[in-house]
Amino acid sequence: MxxxxxxxxxxxxxxxxxxxxxxxxxxxxxxxxxxxxEQVSEEEINHEREVLKQQALNEGKPENIVEKMVEGRLRKYLQEIxxxxxxxxxxxxxxxxxxxxxxxxxxxxxxxxxxxxxxxxxxxxxxx
Structure with missing residues (x-):
């Protein structure tokens, strides 16, 4: 083939x-x-969460919405992998x-x- x-x-x-x-x-x-x-390690999830948090903060997003943004982006990341x-x-x-x-x-x-x-x-x- x-x-x-x-x-x-x-x-x-x-x-x-x-x-x-x-x-x-x-x-x-x-x-x-x-x-x-369930197969993704806690370490990888925490690392990605930290990267996403820094990205949101660098974009100048207010602290009070950063956590919600990070969780939404983390769900999307997990869906992709x-x-x-x-x-x-x-x-x-x-x-x-x-x-x-x-x-x-x-x-x-x-x-x-x-x-x-x-x-x-x-x-x-x-x-x-």
Whole structure:
């Protein structure tokens, strides 16, 4: 096939192979980091919260609304990095989780591989 990306999905509660293939295609295209927000470490959430707070303060937003802005932006950030909360690539009107629910399934895990990912490129000087 010549593809550069491979995805393995673990879907529980459904034997619909086409649905699992569609979710794998979504993961290949969108490249989420996690299945759900429960998998995101507290450390990463706190770091992102601090970055978002500094951004809001740098924009000159009043202190009293900064916290609400940060929480809203944090929810959006989690939606962007968690597969089940993302808008499904084949039907943006539903999330991946909602799509799988209609098929009786639930995304449990995934692994995404990309050709060349993690390989270091070495540079050598060819001329003296």
């Amino acid at each position: 010549g593809g550069r990306i491979g995805v393995l999905t673990v879907v529980e509660g459904s034997t619909d192979e086409e649905a699992a293939r569609d979710v794998a295609m979504h993961i290949a295209a969108i490249n989420p980091k996690y299945v759900s927000s 968690c597969a089940v909360d993302q808008d499904f690539v084949k039907n943006p009107d539903v999330t991946v989780e909602a799509f799988l629910k209609t098929k009786g399934g639930k995304l449990v895990d995934f692994v995404r591989y990309e050709v060349g990912e993690g390989m270091e490129k070495t540079r050598r000087k060819l001329c003296g």
